Amino acid sequence: MNRTLSIGRRLTVLLAGVAAALSLLSWGMVTSLATQAAVRTQDNVLAASTTTIAETLRSEQGEVRLELPYAAFAMLGAISEDRVFYRVDAGGTMLTGYADLPVPPDVTAGQVVFDTGLFLGATIRIASVTRPVLVGTERVAVTVTVAQTRDGVKAVTSEISWQAGALSVAFFFVAVALSAFAVRMSLRPLNVVADAVARLGPSDLRPLLRPAPADLAPLLDALNRLMERLRLSIRRSEDFIAEAAHRVRTPLATVRTQAEIALRTVTSDAEKERLRRIIRAVDESARSAGQLLDHATVAYRVEDLARDRLDLSDIAAQSAAGLEPTAAMRDIHLKLDFACAPILGDAVLLETAIRNVLDNAIKYSPEDTTVSLRIRRSAHEWVLDILDQGPGLGEGPTEPLTERFRRGTNTAGVVGSGLGLTIASEVLRAHGGRLDLKNAATGRGACVSLIFPLA
Amino acid sequence: MRLANLSFGLILGLGMLLAPLIVPSLAAQEVEDHQFFPGDSARVLRVLSTTDLAVFAPYIRAFQAERPDIGVDYTVMSSSMLHQAIRGGMRADLVISSAMDLQFQLVNDGFARPYRSEQTDALPDWARWRDLIFAFTTEPAVVVVNSARFHGMELPTTRQDLIAILRDNPDRFAGALGTYDVRDSGLGYLFATQEDRSTDVFWRLNEVFGRLGTQLYCCSSQMISDVATGRLALAYNVLGSYAAEELARGSGGRVQVLRMQDFSNVMLRTLFIAQTAEEREAAGAMVDMLSRLALRDAPGMWPLPPLNPAVEGPSMGFGPIRLGPALLAYLDPLNRRAFLTEWENAVVQQSQAR
Numbered sequence: 001m002n003r004t005l006s007i008g009r010r011l012t013v014l015l016a017g018v019a020a021a022l023s024l025l026s027w028g029m030v031t032s033l034a035t036q037a038a039v040r041t042q043d044n045v046l047a048a049s050t051t052t053i054a055e056t057l058r059s060e061q062g063e064v065r066l067e068l069p070y071a072a073f074a075m076l077g078a079i080s081e082d083r084v085f086y087r088v089d090a091g092g093t094m095l096t097g098y099a100d101l102p103v104p105p106d107v108t109a110g111q112v113v114f115d116t117g118l119f120l121g122a123t124i125r126i127a128s129v130t131r132p133v134l135v136g137t138e139r140v141a142v143t144v145t146v147a148q149t150r151d152g153v154k155a156v157t158s159e160i161s162w163q164a165g166a167l168s169v170a171f172f173f174v175a176v177a178l179s180a181f182a183v184r185m186s187l188r189p190l191n192v193v194a195d196a197v198a199r200l201g202p203s204d205l206r207p208l209l210r211p212a213p214a215d216l217a218p219l220l221d222a223l224n225r226l227m228e229r230l231r232l233s234i235r236r237s238e239d240f241i242a243e244a245a246h247r248v249r250t251p252l253a254t255v256r257t258q259a260e261i262a263l264r265t266v267t268s269d270a271e272k273e274r275l276r277r278i279i280r281a282v283d284e285s286a287r288s289a290g291q292l293l294d295h296a297t298v299a300y301r302v303e304d305l306a307r308d309r310l311d312l313s314d315i316a317a318q319s320a321a322g323l324e325p326t327a328a329m330r331d332i333h334l335k336l337d338f339a340c341a342p343i344l345g346d347a348v349l350l351e352t353a354i355r356n357v358l359d360n361a362i363k364y365s366p367e368d369t370t371v372s373l374r375i376r377r378s379a380h381e382w383v384l385d386i387l388d389q390g391p392g393l394g395e396g397p398t399e400p401l402t403e404r405f406r407r408g409t410n411t412a413g414v415v416g417s418g419l420g421l422t423i424a425s426e427v428l429r430a431h432g433g434r435l436d437l438k439n440a441a442t443g444r445g446a447c448v449s450l451i452f453p454l455a
Numbered sequence: 456m457r458l459a460n461l462s463f464g465l466i467l468g469l470g471m472l473l474a475p476l477i478v479p480s481l482a483a484q485e486v487e488d489h490q491f492f493p494g495d496s497a498r499v500l501r502v503l504s505t506t507d508l509a510v511f512a513p514y515i516r517a518f519q520a521e522r523p524d525i526g527v528d529y530t531v532m533s534s535s536m537l538h539q540a541i542r543g544g545m546r547a548d549l550v551i552s553s554a555m556d557l558q559f560q561l562v563n564d565g566f567a568r569p570y571r572s573e574q575t576d577a578l579p580d581w582a583r584w585r586d587l588i589f590a591f592t593t594e595p596a597v598v599v600v601n602s603a604r605f606h607g608m609e610l611p612t613t614r615q616d617l618i619a620i621l622r623d624n625p626d627r628f629a630g631a632l633g634t635y636d637v638r639d640s641g642l643g644y645l646f647a648t649q650e651d652r653s654t655d656v657f658w659r660l661n662e663v664f665g666r667l668g669t670q671l672y673c674c675s676s677q678m679i680s681d682v683a684t685g686r687l688a689l690a691y692n693v694l695g696s697y698a699a700e701e702l703a704r705g706s707g708g709r710v711q712v713l714r715m716q717d718f719s720n721v722m723l724r725t726l727f728i729a730q731t732a733e734e735r736e737a738a739g740a741m742v743d744m745l746s747r748l749a750l751r752d753a754p755g756m757w758p759l760p761p762l763n764p765a766v767e768g769p770s771m772g773f774g775p776i777r778l779g780p781a782l783l784a785y786l787d788p789l790n791r792r793a794f795l796t797e798w799e800n801a802v803v804q805q806s807q808a809r
């Protein structure tokens with residue numbers, strides 16, 4: 001299969017990308033907000049300082065008077081270790097301060113104006129406030145300007161930026177871990193469905209009826225439709241085979257009857273032998289057709305298995321009775337050793353299974369021998385042993401014998417389709433049991449055990 | 456009277472540009488003392504300082520013990536002269552002064568070069584500002600008295616006590632009081648302005664000083680020796696470095712150093728590496744050594760006290776004067792002129808400058 005990147009990994013990578021973008025964004029925002037806050041703090045203190053100085057402005061004896069309050073400078077020292085510059089101008093003349101200190105150009109009365117500039121080689125933040133002072137009859141605009149270097153702002157900003165950066169990195173890793181977890185959690189239903197599909201038995205074509213998330217419903221529906229089609233298609237071919245077998249069996253019966261009548265009428269040994277061969281071949285064909293029919297029946301009935309309360313010994317006895325004439329023809333004695341064994345299942349299928357196994361046993365048994373049927377109980381199971389005194393199962397593993405059209409290594413000279421054990425095995429599997437094949441402990445003959453769970 | 460109520464007028468339209476600082480024109484461009492301590496190489500560390508040569512010489516010798524290759528050129532000036540010299544672009548590597556405000560203004564105005572090392576990082580926050588200026592001593596302002604002149608009285612412990620004693624005994628103390636001439640002494644101005652800010656009896660005390668005819672001095676050492684000889688009964692706001700204490704110990708109880716309980720200024724002696732410094736590495740080494748000594752546990756044999764506020768005793772309860780832009784407030788020419796006018800009105804009217 002051509003594999004592409006897993007959904008989980010793809011989602012995790014995508015979410016990690018989103019987390020990285022968000023981390024970067026939050027870092028940028030925190031840094032920018034911190035810068036704004038630091039700038040605003042400095043502006044507020046500068047404004048307070050200029051206002052404090054401006055409040056001392058007054059006119060006395062025709063002169064502008066002022067003082068620089070200690071607090072106006074102390075408050076500037078309180079927020080950061082920044083250098084401080086100031087000047088006071090009255091009507092275009094500097095009263096005191098640093099003569100080269102730039103003053104913001106648009107100073108309107110009563111409002112604190114801020115500006116950023118350069119002074120003595122350092123970036124400074126400047127706050128300026130203008131207040132009119134009445135000197136005599138003349139209004140004089142007095143401007144108080146206080147400036148401070150911006151190192152404190154830079155220090156605060158860079159510190160917060162570092163912290164925000166560290167936090168963003170931590171946030172990123174937590175987000176990635178959480179999204180990996182979330183991805184795994186959300187993909188769990190998909191994996192559950194995939195597991196359920198993978199766990200389906202080789203011939204289990206029942207629809208998957210487990211609850212699934214809405215997203216998976218189309219997939220599940222499509223899968224179920226596919227399985228339904230497959231099931232129908234298999235059913236059709238089984239029907240076809242059953243129909244074919246049935247149609248073959250009827251004319252075969254006619255041929256056999258005619259051949260038997262002919263056998264009684266002819267006298268030549270050669271012709272008798274020829275007719276016997278015909279009858280044997282017809283028998284074999286009828287048997288194969290019967291097994292094909294059986295197989296189709298099994299495939300059909302297993303799909304919707306009946307769970308009737310049954311007694312295994314009844315069914316086994318019924319099967320034995322059905323084959324009694326065949327066995328008697330070859331002087332084979334059927335020995336039954338039954339006890340009541342309640343099981344749940346489909347009587348027709350069970351009968352078919354036991355008949356096929358027993359038929360096999362009779363077929364491979366030499367004349368004048370015994371085939372024993374015995375029901376015993378092991379820990380959790382009923383076991384129906386069918387023992388014959390035939391050649392056994394030969395060497396090698398026994399499991400392949402239950403495959404379709406597979407025959408034992410030592411079956412030369414005996415006709416057979418290879419379907420008998422397959423049918424029995426499928427029936428038992430449908431009933432939750434199994435077929436156990438082994439050579440008899442006595443060293444002669446085969447022992448086939450049909451094992452059922454207790455009812 | 457407080458500065459908060461103080462105002463200072465300036466005639467408009469005068470068109471006059473004020474220098475950032477009005478420098479008192481005391482001792483003309485004079486160097487008070489100078490000595491060259493030769494080293495093994497041609498490298499010379501130029502130090503401009505307000506600290507007396509005798510006081511600082513042990514530090515220079517200790518420095519040269521560590522760095523024999525460096526010669527030290529040590530020049531002593533008054534704090535205002537020093538301030539003016541640096542402002543005027545005089546070349547120096549290291550600037551040491553007890554006038555915190557003037558030092559701070561130089562640093563604020565960009566005359567200092569940043570320096571940072573393990574030693575400077577070890578200094579407490581209040582003893583450095585922006586890796587530019589470093590304090591290496593804490594020295595309180597004290598009152599030095601000649602106990603013979605206080606015979607039969609209790610020695611004052613607060614300014615209120617002092618005012619009461621002086622008022623009640625004008626005859627005994629007339630002309631026998633000494634304090635800094637704050638017009639000349641940068642340190643005196645710093646102490647006076649900080650007291651103005653911190654205690655409301657400052658101006659009342661000054662009025663009393665003025666009425667009693669107070670002697671005005673430029674320097675601590677002269678005041679202390681005049682107290683020792685009995686010329687002065689009391690010297691107010693003397694820098695309480697070890698010199699005063701030592702003199703008091705050697706006088707057999709004649710001279711006593713008093714710490715006012717209501718409030719006491721604590722000055723930081725500071726240094727910085729000048730922007731014009733050429734021997735930066737050597738200057739840094741000196742800063743490191745002084746910072747290390749500033750944090751020493753035992754006072755040892757050094758002439759200046761270490762930087763430990765705990766040494767000052769629990770009764771103080773005041774931290775040292777804060778290194779910060781607030782120091783600029785009193786240096787403003789308008790404020791300074793207003794303060795000096797006020798001070799002259801209180802003290803000088805009836806006093807005579809020495």
